[in-house]
Every structure is written in C-alpha cells, then in structure tokens.
Amino acid sequence: MAKPIPTWPCPDLDVRAEMDKIDQQLRAVQKQCGHPVQFCGGQLVRTADDMPGFLAGVREVDGILAFNLTSTCGPMFTPIVSLGIPTVLFSQPYSGHDWSTVSGMQKQGKKVEVISSSDVNDLLPVLRIFAALRRTRQTHILCLRAGQEKKSLENDLEARFGLRISLMDYSELNALYAQADAKAAAEMADAFIAGAMRMIEPGRKDVIDSMKLYSAVQALLTKYGSEVITIDCLGGFKRNDLPAYPCVAWTMLNNSGRIGVCEADLTSTVTQVLLQYLIGKPGFVSDPVIDTSTNTVIHAHCVSATKMDGPEASAEPYTIRSHMEDNRGVAVQVKMRVGQEITLAKLADAGTMLISTGKIIDNPEGPRGCRTKVTTQVADADKLLHDYRGGLHRLIFYGNWVSEVKKMGRLAGFEVVEEI
Structure with missing residues (x-):
C-alpha cells in the first residue's frame, strides 16, 4: 500500500x-x-x-x-x-x-x-x-461417548474454528480391537516395556491389551481420515464399553504427532489441536492441584506423552503403572524436565482461551493423585485459585507460547485471558 x-x-x-x-x-x-x-x-x-x-x-x-x-x-x-x-x-x-x-x-x-x-x-x-489455523479447519475430531447428540459446545467449536466433530459410540472401536494383530501388539508391548525405567502394577498381558487398543484406535482414525480422538474413558471402562484404558494409546499417538485426549473433553482437545499445530509439541492434560502456601500448582493425570518436545525429540523417562483411581489397566508415569518453562492453556469456551506460564520444579511421588505429577512454580497461585473457571482440566506445553497464542487469538477471533 x-x-x-x-x-x-x-x-x-x-x-x-x-x-x-x-x-x-x-x-x-x-x-x-x-x-x-x-x-x-x-x-x-x-x-x-x-x-x-x-x-x-x-x-x-x-x-x-x-x-x-x-x-x-x-x-x-x-x-x-x-x-x-x-x-x-x-x-x-x-x-x-x-x-x-x-x-x-x-x-x-x-x-x-x-x-x-x-x-x-x-x-x-x-x-x-x-x-496452524488452516490445518485446524481441516481437522476431523472423533469423540467417543455414550450420547451422540451434539450440544451447543460442539456446534460453537465447529463454527469458531471450522473443524468437524463426529460423535460415536464404542462399537466400531471394539470391533477393531477384536481384529487387532496380537503378535504385532505383543511386539509393541515388549518395546514399550523395554523403554521404561520399570513396570510396577501391570503385567505384560495388560500392556499387550493396551497396544491392541492402540492398534484399534489407529485403524479407526484411518477409516475416518482423522488424526485426533477423544474418548469418555472413565465412563466407558466403568460401563465395560472399553476393553482397556486408552492411556498408552494416547501416549503413542501424542508421541507421533497425532492427538489423543482424555475423557471426551472437547475444549481440551481443540486447545491441543490449536497449540500442537502451531508449536509442534503435544500437550499434557491435567487435573491441577493448587498449593497457595508454596505458590505452586501440581498437575496430575494418568496420561502423558513422553516426547513432550515433539515427535523427533528424545523421550522423557517413564514408568509403566496402573490407572490410579481403580488400580486397573495400564497408565504412564512420566518424569518431566525439571527447570523447564511451560505454558498452561485451556479453552474455557469456543471464544475464550485461558493461559498462564510456570516452571517445572519437581515430579512428586506418592500414592495420592494421578500417576504423572508435575509441580510448577507460578507467579500467583492464589489468583489462579480465586479466578478459576472453564472446567477442571488444563494443558501443559513445554515452552513459553503466550505471545504466539495472543497473536493467534487476535487472528482467529477468540479472546486470550491470562489467568495469572
């Protein structure tokens, strides 16, 4: 001009x-x-x-x-x-x-x-x-849960970001699980076990079952031309709709550059889509535990990628565990990099992204909370506590991406709110 x-x-x-x-x-x-x-x-x-x-x-x-x-x-x-x-x-x-x-x-x-x-x-x-926004518009998310009727949230996410969300039950996934190659699953299980620091609660058969589910998930994604999936895993496993927890499948997907997210949480799923397509690194979906006495937030979940720096990066050390809440199935306890600056993000709704930063200072052990636990030092834990909104989950990404996410918000038309 x-x-x-x-x-x-x-x-x-x-x-x-x-x-x-x-x-x-x-x-x-x-x-x-x-x-x-x-x-x-x-x-x-x-x-x-x-x-x-x-x-x-x-x-x-x-x-x-x-x-x-x-x-x-x-x-x-x-x-x-x-x-x-x-x-x-x-x-x-x-x-x-x-x-x-x-x-x-x-x-x-x-x-x-x-x-x-x-x-x-x-x-x-x-x-x-x-x-990243172009790739988001081309994204097809598979969401497996008990109810297939779309709610206003799904419609809002599709309208805002131009992506497509397909709701489905567990029947196709279970059929693909039954057809999974047991020998290939055993080979993947043995490699996964060999790469771990140790395996505590599960046995080899449990890991093989998890790899069979991973194979079924891959086949389902291929069938629908998708790279992104989220499942009501807790409810599905409790109702016997799932033959195994998908925790290991999500680890494998997120390590490969695809996306698997817990609990049919679509706002967390779209958050990971936006940031992973932008920065090339997966997110860690967590249940935050706030401790104002130490100005820290512990992020806990039984699912995490091991390649938090992206598919071409080295894996963080991990231990093979059971799912904490019922001591069944297979989950992963990942030791994330102490000293690493992180971005914490979550879409509160289709028009608002919540964001903050912190630094990893510990990977606490102990029987309470999910298997992977990461302690982060934050600027103001009390403010986070009293202004908290947008549902429980938050996502951790390695690196400080606040500036980039603010730019993305201005270009995509969503508000970015700094929580801390």
Missing part, C-alpha cells in the same frame, strides 16, 4: 524498489517457516479506487499480509480488514502510520494483527499461525 505521491517517509521514495525488497525478504522467510506456506498476490494498491478489483481476488486465501510503504494508507487498509480474513499489517519503521489504527480495530472484533519491526523474520510466528 502506498499513496500515489509519497510524502512520508520521504517524497522521493522508490515504491517499486521497496516492493522488490519485500518480495526478496518474503522468499527468505518462507524457507525458514517450517510450515507449508505459499505466497500469492503481491499487488500494489494506491487509492480507494484500486480496492474493488483487489478485494475480489483475495477471498480464497488463509490470510493477508499488508505492507504500508507510505503514510495515508487507511483508505486501502480498512477495506482489507473488513473482509474478515485474518490480516497482518507489517509496518516497518519509517513507513506509514496505520499501525496506530489496529488496536481500535481489534477492540471492534476485527481479525487483525500488527507487527511494527525492522526485522521481517518477526513475520514467522504469524505465518505459522496461518498454517
């Missing part, structure tokens, strides 16, 4: 040379992105009269990058934002002043972000966000 006769930043600005420089920079950024991002367009608009033709050609894209090369670009920028397509204004120092209008647009609910920087590499996070 540039007005016909530049004044600011200087009257002799070579607009075409500026465009060529940006094109060259974008080609370099594209190679560094790590996500399949393609650029198209590259048009120059100079007046409001240029806008109808330009706007007609951008409706099939995932996002818009706008560069204001001069002052007085508002007549071009405002119609672009009004399309409703996630838009990022990259405002280099000594370009235009349109960055000053973005905050007001955001308060109006517009899907717009601004980057004011001399380093074009600062575009990398938003390019990854565009890619």
